[in-house]
Amino acid sequence: MKRLLLAFSMIATPALADEPIVVHLKNHKFSPSVIKVKANKPSMIILYNDDDSADEFDSSSLKIERVVPGHNKGNIRLRALAPGKYPFMGEFHAATAQGVVIAE
């Protein structure tokens, strides 16, 4: 059931930027790592950190630094973005934790 809900939210999010976008961080990798949002509209990412250790959602282009402790979640508010690509990373595990927000 949980997996079904998760799968549903992943299908539903790219189209509906109004709904919070659920992103998981597991084994220091983001999934999904490509996040599509509507351009020029604010949106929200709910990041679940499924790892034991904390990480920091960090993006200078999105102007966000947000620490999410292990087994915790963080609400990450994205401002209205001009169309384009906005890379982000998990700063504490930047080798694997990479992703991009695409506003279109």
Next chain:
Amino acid sequence: MIAALLIVFREVIEAGLIVGIVLAATTRVPGRGRAVATGVGAGIAGACLVAAFAGELAGLFQGSGQEFFNAAILLLAVAMLTWHNVWMASHGRQMARELKAAGHQVRTGERTLAALSIVVGVAVLREGSEVVLFLYGIAAQGGTSAAAMVTGGGLGLALGAVISALMYFGLLTIPAGKLFQVTSGLITLLAAGMAAQAVIFLQNGGWLEFFTSTVWNTGWLIKEDSITGRLLHTLIGYSEAPNGAQLIAYGATVVLILALMRLVNASASVPKASRA
């Protein structure tokens, strides 16, 4: 190990530059060593607390507790830096006289030490809590990589301290008469950058939702993620793509500090002029 070195180095240097400027701004003020050490110590203790309760902190204010906390401590630092500069402006002459007179000690400067101690504490707290979380995560994982990471972290700390010391001794090569001007200029820009950063956190928390569009983009010239970009971000609040509210906060802080400095400087010099 390199990853750990880089992360710790980045955070240490950001706090360290601020400590370097504060130390230079308080040259010859007795008790400054203790004040700065208290700030660093309290900052480290606070960083451990923030790291330990990161989850609880984030949960406050409908999930925006971290943003609220960051904005609040940054604004506190801005207020303290402003107060320091204004105090210096109103007592600058007296300090210059004391400097020439007895024993190169500047008693007047002691009054703003507490303010600067808070600024140091805030800087260490902000950057330190990330280092603590990062290193704790590594330590918790254990294994052989942990030792290498701790070594990397230690090297990053040492390297960051060296750069901060260079900043301090570099500032000290400025003649004493000019040093106050230079440090109050640096502190003004430091405060403006912090105010702009506080605005970002307020925006991320959902409390400020106007003028959020990007005004210009200088990412092609200096990337904010690069070492240069980060240094400039810490020192003068460089942002590769600032938005309107950020720029307003930056400009307003500079204008406010300069206006207050002029105001108190003018009122401080009036009785002197009438005496002459």
